[in-house]
Amino acid sequence: MGKFYTDEKNAQIIIALLKEHGIKKVIASPGTTNMALVVSMQFDPFFEVYSSVDERSAAYMACGLVAESGEPVVISCTGATASRNYLPGLTEAYYRKLPVLTITSTQPISSIGHNIAQVIDRSSLPTDIANLSLTLPIVENEQEKWDCEIKVNKAILELKRNGGGPVHINLPTTYGTFETKELPIAHKIERYELIDKMPRLLENDLIAIFIGAHVKMSNELTLSIEKFCEKNNAVVFCDHTSGYYGNYRILGSILGGQSMGLSNFKRPDLVIHIGEVTGDYYSSPLIRNKVWRVSPDGEIKDTFKKLIKVFQMDEASFFNYYAINGLNMSKNTYFPLCTNKIEELRSKLPEIPFSNIWIASMMAHLIPQKSTIHFAILNSLRSWNFFELPKSVESSSNVGGFGIDGCMSTLIGASLTNKEKLYFSVIGDLAFFYDMNVLGNRHVGNNLRILMINNGVGTEFRQYNHRASEFGNSADAFVAASGHYGQKSPKLVKNYAENLGFEYLTASNKKEFTDVYKRFLESDITEKSMFFEVFTENEKESYALERMLNIEENVKGKAVKVATQLIGKKGIKGLKGIIGK
Template structure:
């Protein structure tokens, strides 16, 4: 009888990635839940296998073999107390930094805690038994498969990371038969590259995506500039990226065009640096591969296309690839011209956060700092350039609405001679309102409160909650709180606390007074500028600016999305793959 591979995809991912990382030595203990894995290994001549009835002995055997070979060794066992017997050997491996990969198979996690025979809780592992413990899902859809690929890659890479050590994988089984997979599918491999390793070849259209980023040093800026010049690379930025060097593009306006096919403007390789980004539009500009560069060396698969993690300073990476082998394909020039052509099409917009951004962005005083509320404010202002010497920030780390004003006040304490602006919606403003009464607030604060009386994000034309129309206001968009756009509530509060209060409810009123808000002179009081807008116009403005240009393919995709919805799109993708 010819034995084939298991059809269980989570086990297939393990088998594929073990082979890709050249991990071949396996010590197997008998059991039922690990049959899918062990039987598949047994029929593949790549694996060198040994048997051990006693799991405690198997773990110590792995320690000895790993120490002797200087290579990772896999141990596999079943459910019940089998995995508990690994603990002494894994503890030995932990303190000796030996690369032992313990794969403990089991029934579905849903059975834990329900008195099901041979099912124990492995969710907690002693801190000094393994460096990392991951639990794989039973693969039912593409998200589960992505989760498996990432977790298995992460586990395997951790075996040798930062000195190495033991790692644990929980592998659930469905007891699927027959074993009908003739060849293992090619699942995605992720490699970690350090300064001591060989570097992969960089070729094709290259872009750098910068998430929120710490302050740039002059040498870091120069290294990225040289890299871009030598590789004709584009740097996709938003305001939190803080990068103003050569080949920088504030690309959100182009990336957000929902009816435009963007295939020609996507790179082959996207270099990902920085941390979390709130620029949702440009997050869709990933290329065929993503290379993550960070000193933390962690797997951050933001784009679901991660291929390499470069554990090193960004400067080292960019200097290495500034080789001088420039291929003049005009990629940067095409992206730049494309962005300029779209900017030229921006029409007169409704009175909204987007309109305010279009009017105020060029007038923010030089050398000042501006903080944006998450989602609508950050999105709206990412469509427009700020002066080159203006720095920007947003609480995209935790991505909550609860600390925008406090972060602004904290930043303003660093330099009383510098202006600090904020653009914030009403829910976020009132959520963090206590800080306005803090006795350390200074004259250098300027707060633009865009008050539409609700969480206008949930009323945008393309938001999931738009399905409910005005009914979304009651509980989803939380309309009607905090005075329900009271013309006096913020005014009285601000003036009582010593702020100058400004207000506008129309374009005319705004045009008549905004210059006082952006004056470069530090006045005798901080300012709160409350602008009253309507969520309907906010949505209309976003829709207008995200549909400035179109292409036949882009229009078709957008229509298909609306007709099929998320579930239909997922089903269609599966059919195409077949």
């Protein structure tokens, strides 16, 4: 056997990231399951490895070594009860906030609970021996590699976070060989606070801020973002949940969603990520390079799998710092590059069939000033993310839990805040029927405008680019849940809404829509709240989305070819005839 590294990738990642973070002191206890890790470090001159037969002594030795050297220390043990002997020393480390990284090796986790020798359950730890406890995967694919890298980074960074303290990693082994001559390059993540020496921005980098769902943004934060963008040639990628309505706002969906890619457009070199979960799936292709995440919680949330730095601080402090200590550019050239590209795409926008997307194109810019609009998840939010709202209109969506339940109830709750303000909703039929009972609440006022897109099916699952599309109409039975709730009855919702005191509007094609939609957009609060039920077809919804995502190379034949493959020649012939309806 050569003096090489283990072939087990999870152990390789630990070793590589320990080296990246400068952690070299190790106290090893004897065993077989931890041999992959210990032997690999033994033959790497970077590490200082010490031996301790007694794990109880090893943990206390680590406390002394940490306290004296000021450096984190790794302790490693094997399976069975070895780790139980760490408890007294780790309790000491916890209450003294000493950064001891405990790596307990184990047989595969699936062995727990089957009377297999030397296998114990470490999934539940005393609360005062570790600030964080993680179990690594056995790495066999890229997803598991990413998961392992994130967890090891979390563990290492937690050693010094919020004053520091011990951290636990449970490391499964497969007793592999030792033939790896060079460690893989591991994805290192660093964490900063305002008291630290902050990293610098690179002069030639194009910078974008990406905002996920965000609480209402204060004027202070908006102004700090404005100054940051002005000084650092940056833009802000938003969707309708982002809460930023400033001068550098860019709706990223129409850019990132182009399936043929973008010509004459440069993606950002650095993305500053703030906010929480996003429903803007289509902006992700714009984020291909470095990501810095800024959040007071300081958590490692690698949404785009490009995270390299985390800033544990409030967002305004971060942007104010880099407005002063950033690139100090004299002119912002990236914002016009983005807006010009969007204008170019909109100028090529093909005719869209009657659908949620077409309705959004007709209504988004006409939503009354200073109102609020809530979008149901997926099709409604996605369709309206392609089009900008008036600057004074606030928008929201339940993208936290990301379920179809509760959209109407959330709208009603919001509408109670200000009876003199209009509250709009755009919602699909399944989401509406899921939550329709709330319209009977006695607190419902006359400031609601509900737009229901009724296509009689979970149209998300019938989109041309959804995995269920390969099953065609067969998906309707159970995946897309077609045929429920009156099967697009023209009377069911009408009677329900009118009996609850709503003014009811309806449309089934473009002409009927244009005849009534301006009533729905009346800027004054009317005697009754309004319910606008629009009937669409899922085939048109799918075709509309396909057209929106292929504007950049909108060759008529190519679009027809794609649609033909999905719904057949007969179907595409029918769509050509009704696209204007």
